[in-house]
Amino acid sequence: MSGSLPREPSSSAGPSGRRRTWAELLAGRVKKQKYNPEKGQKLKDSAVHLLRCHQNLNDLLLEVEDPQYKSLCLSKLIDCDSAGEHTDCSISFIGSALQDQALRLGVPVGILSARMFAGCVEQVCAEPSNPVLLNAEQRKKLSSLLDIAQYLLTHNMFSRLSFCQELWKAQNSLLLEAVWRLHAQNVVNLQELLESHPDTQAMATWLFGNLCLLCEQTDASCPSTDVAEAMLSGLVQLLVLRGFQENLALKRTVTPEKMPQVAIDVLQRMSVFALDTLAAGRLDTSDHKAVRGWFGVYSGRSCCGMIGVDSLKRFFSHTLTQILTHNPVLKVSDAIQMQKEWSFAKTHPLLTTLYCRLFVMLSPEESISHLKEVLEMQEVNWQRVLSCVSTLVTCFPEAQQLVKDWVACLMTRAFESYHLDNMVTAFLVVRQAALEGPSIFPSYADWFKVCAPCPQDPYSLFCFQQHSLS
Structure with missing residues (x-):
């Protein structure tokens, strides 16, 4: 403006009147310091901390990129928005760029690459079309x-532990696939991955x-059903192997007992x-679709293969115990009144299918032996126990004699x-088996005539008659 006053000459101007740069102004103020290894390590630790805490890694990289290196910016090299496959040459180039970038930042290349790839995986999972599965485009990008x-990993430029820790920070955005x-x-x-999670309960809940x-996806008619079933x-298989292995002393990276506990916890929740x-x-x-999908894992094609028979039997026995003891609110008097509603024909088909799959793996002999043990040691849900008996005698003819022998043993112990x-259990089991018809098990009246106690034992006869009239 014409009315503006003339500026005083800048004190920062050089001899020729040129304005000096900040580097020139500060040049005389910087004192040369001796090299100190401890300070160097502190500086490196601070850089790593800055890298971990920074919310936008691409912005941080742009801040340290020299203009001549902008074409090598890692956000461009590892482009999550591109579904194209990388050649061996381009992958090698990315590795070199990561090493250069880590050197300029003063951080280990493994941490830099882990942080960057965690962000890329999170970006791939963004805006999902399915709650747990990737779509075709996302699979291509992730691949x-x-x-x-x-x-x-092959060239020791990737930290698994750092990657796991960074990945869990985006837990709510991760897709299971x-x-x-x-x-x-x-x-x-x-x-x-599971053992690196800082909160075991939160991670088990997530899984x-x-x-x-x-x-649910395994029960849905969609193109990715086969992917869901395989997953x-x-x-x-992994959870059963880790949760029900005989030898728990496997090598682990963090806490030796964490993985088996998590595996059992998740399987029990299911x-x-x-x-x-x-x-x-x-x-x-x-929820009903999810149950159908879950019971499908007990089929031979899902469980057999990598899992040993012993681990699988322990898992199936554990499941049978859970079924028999789940929510034990019914008393014996309730069971006597409601038994007719718990026959094989009236039991939910999903439950009878599950029983059959358990009995095939455990065999009727082992199943009845396990049933005896649970009845003796724990409080049971009588509806589950008696529907289990009905399924055994109906679907496995060899179990009919096993049940008769079991009842005879109970009666002997009761009278001795x-x-x-023991007497109550025997009556309930016989009544339940008799509900399935004379072709499967003798009627209750016929069994009573055969098994009636000796008349000269008035106490036993009285107890027997009282329960038979219930």
């Missing part, structure tokens, strides 16, 4: 990323919720969820020691 991660593919393609296995959603089978859903009678709901509980 491309995993190729790069495998290369970096992405986590499964990290395991299946040997980037980080599921055990390593349980995702398994329920995955079970569910693989996850259950069983309780399924039994609660059946008890509530929630038909034609998403006047043990009323």
